Amino acid sequence: MAEADPAxxxxxSRLGGGELVxxxxxxxxxxxxxxxxxxVGGWPFTVFWCxxxxxxxxxxxxxxxADDRRSVLMTGGASVVLALALAGSGRFMGAIIVxxxxxxxxxxxxxxxxxxxxxxxxxxxxxxxxxxxxLRSDNQDGFLAMVFLFAIVWVxxxxxxxxxxxxxxxxxxxxxxxxxxWSGAISGAAAALVTAVVIAKVAGLSGLLAIAVxxxxxxxVAQVGDLFESVQKRRFGAKDSGQLIPGHGxxxxxLDGFVAATVVAALIGLLRGGLQAPAGGLLxx
Numbered sequence: 498m499a500e501a502d503p504a505x506x507x508x509x510s511r512l513g514g515g516e517l518v519x520x521x522x523x524x525x526x527x528x529x530x531x532x533x534x535x536x537v538g539g540w541p542f543t544v545f546w547c548x549x550x551x552x553x554x555x556x557x558x559x560x561x562x563a564d565d566r567r568s569v570l571m572t573g574g575a576s577v578v579l580a581l582a583l584a585g586s587g588r589f590m591g592a593i594i595v596x597x598x599x600x601x602x603x604x605x606x607x608x609x610x611x612x613x614x615x616x617x618x619x620x621x622x623x624x625x626x627x628x629x630x631x632l633r634s635d636n637q638d639g640f641l642a643m644v645f646l647f648a649i650v651w652v653x654x655x656x657x658x659x660x661x662x663x664x665x666x667x668x669x670x671x672x673x674x675x676x677x678x679w680s681g682a683i684s685g686a687a688a689a690l691v692t693a694v695v696i697a698k699v700a701g702l703s704g705l706l707a708i709a710v711x712x713x714x715x716x717x718v719a720q721v722g723d724l725f726e727s728v729q730k731r732r733f734g735a736k737d738s739g740q741l742i743p744g745h746g747x748x749x750x751x752l753d754g755f756v757a758a759t760v761v762a763a764l765i766g767l768l769r770g771g772l773q774a775p776a777g778g779l780l781x782x
Contacts, residue, residue, distance in 0.1 A: 524651075527751070528647070528651070531545075531647060532643075532644065532647065535629075535633060535640055535643035535644065535647075536640055538633055538639065538640065539585075540585055542629075542630065542633055543581055543584065543585035543626075543630050544585075546581070546625065546626040546629050546630055547577065547578060547581040547626050549625055549626065549748060549752065550577050550581065550622040550623065550625045550626035551574055551577060551578070551622070552747075552748040553621065553622045553625050553748050553749050553752060553756075554570065554573050554574055554577060554618055554619075554622040555570065556747045556748055556749045557617075557618040557621060557622065557749065558570045558573070558615065558618055560729065560730070560733045561611055561614040561615055561618070561729075561733060565606060565607060565608055565615075568606045569603050569606055569607055569615050569618070572599060572602050572603050572606060573599055573603050573618055573619045573622065575599070576595055576596060576598065576599025576600075576602070576603075576619055576623070577596075577599070577619070577622050577623055577626060579595050580592040580593075580595040580596050580599070580623050580626070580627060581626045581627065581630065583595060584626065584627045584630045584631065585630060587634060589627065589631055589634075589772065592623075592627050593627070596619055596620055596623035596627070597620075599619045599623075600616050600617075600619040600620055601616075603615055603616045603618065603619050604616035614729075614732075621756070624756055624759075624760050625752060625755075625756045625759075627763075628756070628759040628760045628762070628763040629643060629646075629759050631763050631766075631767075631775055632646070632759070632762060632763055632766060632775050632776050632779070633776070634775070635766075635770070635773075635774050635775050635776035635777055637774065637776070637777060638774070638776035638777045638779075638780055638781070639776045641696075641700055641776065641780060642762070642766070642775075642776035642779055642780060644696070645693070645696055645779075645780065646715070646755070646758060646759055646762055647755075648692050648693075648696060649689045649692060649693060649712055649715045649716055649719070649758065650715070650716075650719045650754050650755045650758050652685070652688040652689055652692045653685035653686065653688065653689050653716040653719050653720065653754065654685065654719070654723075654754060655685075655688075656681070656684040656685045656687075656688040657677070657681035657682055657684060657685035657720065658681065659681075660678075660680050660681045660684035660685075661676065661677060661678040661680060661681025661682075661684075662676075662681075664678070664680040664681075665678055665680065666678050666679060666680040667679045667680075669681070669682050669720075669724075670724055670727070672731075673724060673727045673728045673731050674723075674724060674727035677720075677723075677724070677727075682720055685716055685720065686713050686716040686717060686720075688716075689712045689713060689715065689716030690709050690712045690713050690716075692712060693708050693709055693711060693712025693713075694708060694709050694712070696708075697780075700780075702780055702781070702782075703781070703782060704781070704782025707782035708780070708782060711762075711765070711779070714761070715758040715761060715762060716758075718754075718757045718758050718761045719754030719755065719757055719758040720754060721757060722753045722754045722755075722756060722757025722758065723753045723754045723757075725753065725757070726749055726750065726753035762779050763775060763779075765778065765779050766778040766779035769781075
């Protein structure tokens with residue numbers, strides 16, 4: 498009989514054990530679905546992200562709007578659906594106006610002690626839907642931009658998770674997220690840089706240095722988005738935003754880094770490519 502490896506219990510405990518298995522299985526299901534929807538594009542893609550936005554709105558309000566959650570959820574949900582309908586039709590300025598009006602309406606409905614957090618649910622959920630739809634609306638480079646974003650956010654998350662747990666070291670923000678480490682954050686950013694350059698080479702994009710910088714920036718932004726949700730959960734005494742995704746928690750736990758990175762990517766694309774070519778503005782240097 499072969500002797501048991503004494504290192505295995507230590508490795509399993511450091512890397513998460515059963516939680517790791519659940520994370521892997523969930524990712525193997527969700528990643529192809531997200532890429533498949535991005536490939537299809539159009540209204541299926543818009544509906545997909547509208548449902549994600551509504552799910553995030555549900556989780557956000559469950560955390561912060563216990564007293565008047567129903568009115569906040571209904572008003573915010575109606576705003577998100579209308580905004581995504583406009584975004585799916587290419588009316589992105591109209592979508593942003595609807596989100597702004599929904600935010601003001603929710604602020605008026607929420608109680609004073611939770612008004613800011615409740616109102617913030619609308620632009621946050623709206624961003625999850627509008628930003629990817631905006632980038633994907635670019636017929637020439639929209640799908641590539643989504644693959645680029647998925648890859649950057651996913652490798653950042655994976656490397657930060659594995660390296661942070663295996664190596665450890667100084668904590669990134671111990672007050673808000675005691676498990677995140679500088680070793681994980683730096684490894685995630687380094688992996689994002691390499692991934693950005695590889696995608697650029699495979700896709701035949703020019704300006705590799707600029708693409709590499711974009712990869713690092715989006716990786717850092719994704720990690721800030723992750724920390725923001727940790728701050729929110731700590732503020733309201735929650736471990737996870739929900740239990741929808743095994744091994745990950747809720748939709749917010751899975752999309753916190755993605756929404757931040759996608760919003761920044763959409764802004765870069767808008768500034769450089771305008772409303773007609775946001776994905777090209779992000780990727781063409």
